[in-house]
Amino acid sequence: MKNKLMGFILLTVLAFLILSCDTSTEIVQVKLALDWYPNANHIGLYIAQEKGYFEDENLEVEIYTPSDPSTVLQTVASGADEFGMNYQPDVLIARSEGVPVISVLGMVQHPLNSIMVLQSSGNKTPKDLKGKKVGYPGIPWNEDALNTMLESDGLNGLEDIELVNVGWELGLSMISETVDAIIGAYFTHESILLKNEGYPVNVMRMEEWGVPDYYELVMVTSEDYLSENGNVVERFTRAVGKGYIDAISDPQTGVDILKKYVPEIDEDIDRPGADLLQDLWKGKNGRFGTQEEVRWVSFSNWMKARNIIDANLDPKAAFTDKFSTE
Amino acid sequence: MINWLVKWSPAFGIVCLIVGAWQLLVKIQEIPRWLLPSPSSVATTIYSDHSMLMRHTLVTLEEIILGFFLALAAGVILASAICLSQTIEKALYPFIIASQTVPIIVIAPMLLVWIGYGLAPKIIVVALISFFPIVVNTVDGMKSIDPDIQKLMRTLGGQKAQVFSKIMIPSSLPYLFSGLRVAIAISVIGAVIGEWVGSSEGLGYLMIRSKPQFQTERVFAAIIILSFIGVGLFALITYFEKVLVPWSNEQRN
Numbered sequence: 001m002k003n004k005l006m007g008f009i010l011l012t013v014l015a016f017l018i019l020s021c022d023t024s025t026e027i028v029q030v031k032l033a034l035d036w037y038p039n040a041n042h043i044g045l046y047i048a049q050e051k052g053y054f055e056d057e058n059l060e061v062e063i064y065t066p067s068d069p070s071t072v073l074q075t076v077a078s079g080a081d082e083f084g085m086n087y088q089p090d091v092l093i094a095r096s097e098g099v100p101v102i103s104v105l106g107m108v109q110h111p112l113n114s115i116m117v118l119q120s121s122g123n124k125t126p127k128d129l130k131g132k133k134v135g136y137p138g139i140p141w142n143e144d145a146l147n148t149m150l151e152s153d154g155l156n157g158l159e160d161i162e163l164v165n166v167g168w169e170l171g172l173s174m175i176s177e178t179v180d181a182i183i184g185a186y187f188t189h190e191s192i193l194l195k196n197e198g199y200p201v202n203v204m205r206m207e208e209w210g211v212p213d214y215y216e217l218v219m220v221t222s223e224d225y226l227s228e229n230g231n232v233v234e235r236f237t238r239a240v241g242k243g244y245i246d247a248i249s250d251p252q253t254g255v256d257i258l259k260k261y262v263p264e265i266d267e268d269i270d271r272p273g274a275d276l277l278q279d280l281w282k283g284k285n286g287r288f289g290t291q292e293e294v295r296w297v298s299f300s301n302w303m304k305a306r307n308i309i310d311a312n313l314d315p316k317a318a319f320t321d322k323f324s325t326e
Numbered sequence: 327m328i329n330w331l332v333k334w335s336p337a338f339g340i341v342c343l344i345v346g347a348w349q350l351l352v353k354i355q356e357i358p359r360w361l362l363p364s365p366s367s368v369a370t371t372i373y374s375d376h377s378m379l380m381r382h383t384l385v386t387l388e389e390i391i392l393g394f395f396l397a398l399a400a401g402v403i404l405a406s407a408i409c410l411s412q413t414i415e416k417a418l419y420p421f422i423i424a425s426q427t428v429p430i431i432v433i434a435p436m437l438l439v440w441i442g443y444g445l446a447p448k449i450i451v452v453a454l455i456s457f458f459p460i461v462v463n464t465v466d467g468m469k470s471i472d473p474d475i476q477k478l479m480r481t482l483g484g485q486k487a488q489v490f491s492k493i494m495i496p497s498s499l500p501y502l503f504s505g506l507r508v509a510i511a512i513s514v515i516g517a518v519i520g521e522w523v524g525s526s527e528g529l530g531y532l533m534i535r536s537k538p539q540f541q542t543e544r545v546f547a548a549i550i551i552l553s554f555i556g557v558g559l560f561a562l563i564t565y566f567e568k569v570l571v572p573w574s575n576e577q578r579n
Binding site for chain 1: 358523
């Protein structure tokens with residue numbers, strides 16, 4: 001009798017152990033730190049939340065905006081957040097400083113950060129900025145991008161203009177005529193905002209003026225999390241991919257969903273913004289999230305040539321392309 | 327000097343304790359430098375980058391001092407006006423208090439757009455933050471005088487202006503200095519906020535620039551310099567108080 005009871009207890013414990021080992025049936029809670037306040041860039045995430053794509057993967061995802069988005073890579077690397085949205089250049093700078101983050105999805109396939117000038121100024125290309133004041137958000141590598149853009153149009157770089165750190169009042173500093181041009185603003189957001197305010201702008205895109213094409217937004221996780229919870233990363237990226245595939249086919253419904261979760265968004269900016277992003281979300285061969293080695297290498301070569309990152313940094317270790325979605 | 331060291335030995339003790347524990351924690355836990363740099367690496371940064379740090383320190387110091395004097399002038403004028411006229415008090419005091427509920431971090435970027443990106447907006451932010459304790463303390467000081475003395479002086483034929491200069495001002499000075507000490511400590515924050523939202527030099531600028539580059543040692547170096555500035559200016563004001571208002575201590579006691 002005693003033996004039978006022991007056997008029963010053992011069996012129960014064994015069964016419990018087997019069940020609890022099967023991690024895919026267990027709900028995993030993860031946190032996703034956004035790069036900025038929720039906007040058109042994030043609609044795929046909210047679609048995945050709304051349509052239960054995360055739920056289907058047994059994930060409970062908390063999407064939040066950190067009070068200081070410049071800390072996203074640190075909180076992800078330290079494990080405080082499992083996932084974060086950030087920028088390819090910043091991922092390379094972080095890795096160069098020993099912050100162990102890795103990009104698992106190329107969210108936006110091209111630079112959004114660009115130079116903007118008021119259409120009324122008549123300026124069209126970087127060389128028109130000679131002798132002008134250019135406002136930027138104080139981010140060091142933006143100076144290098146501006147320098148390259150000016151050089152690519154025949155100027156001598158930053159010495160030909162006056163650089164003004166205007167913090168985050170980019171648009172306001174231009175329409176108040178404190179500066180003649182700005183860099184550091186997105187052509188899928190600030191340009192629409194300015195147009196809505198009655199100040200249409202000309203956009204000079206980085207990859208058209210000498211800066212190597214890069215991924216404006218990427219999804220990052222830490223090296224540790226990827227190696228220990230590869231299965232969770234796979235499920236998470238699959239759900240995000242599904243959300244963005246929906247966003248690509250119907251961005252406006254995506255904005256409806258975003259609006260439901262974040263009522264304070266400005267639809268007049270995010271609706272046209274989502275339409276512009278539709279094509280920028282499409283990766284190579286119509287996939288979502290693809291990242292090409294050649295682009296990581298060429299962008300990091302540019303950063304190395306400008307001494308922004310360590311010359312020995314291996315850009316191939318900074319990303320993985322195995323999570324992109326058909 | 328020895329006396330001074332003995333007097334402040336508790337503070338040195340606490341600093342040593344905190345720095346020691348911090349160094350030990352970073353070493354034992356192997357905390358990566360981009361998360362929390364060790365005190366020794368911050369010290370190394372202060373040493374190796376000292377000329378750059380010095381350049382930015384001077385800019386911030388200039389903003390603090392100019393802003394502080396602007397606050398001092400505005401604060402004393404407002405306090406005098408409030409004490410001399412009940413109408414002015416009723417008209418202005420609510421707004422002075424309300425001014426402190428305006429979030430500086432929201433106003434600062436707008437100031438930059440309104441008046442440009444030079445030194446001026448930083449000085450204004452410093453002054454906006456630090457004039458309040460000066461006004462409040464000075465008003466309290468001027469109102470703290472014994473009404474009997476005031477009556478006596480009026481009975482003996484003293485004019486209102488004489489009462490003000492001979493009684494109100496001297497008795498308000500200890501209070502003014504209390505306000506100044508609070509003001510100088512928070513004016514350091516004001517200068518950093520002013521630089522944070524848009525600048526091209528100063529310790530606040532250096533911090534906001536170093537942060538996205540994960541140069542955390544430099545951020546901490548700037549923080550340490552700022553605390554030294556705060557403590558140093560505070561001590562300076564206490565020294566001036568002793569020299570200029572020797573009756574301060576006995577009055578307070």
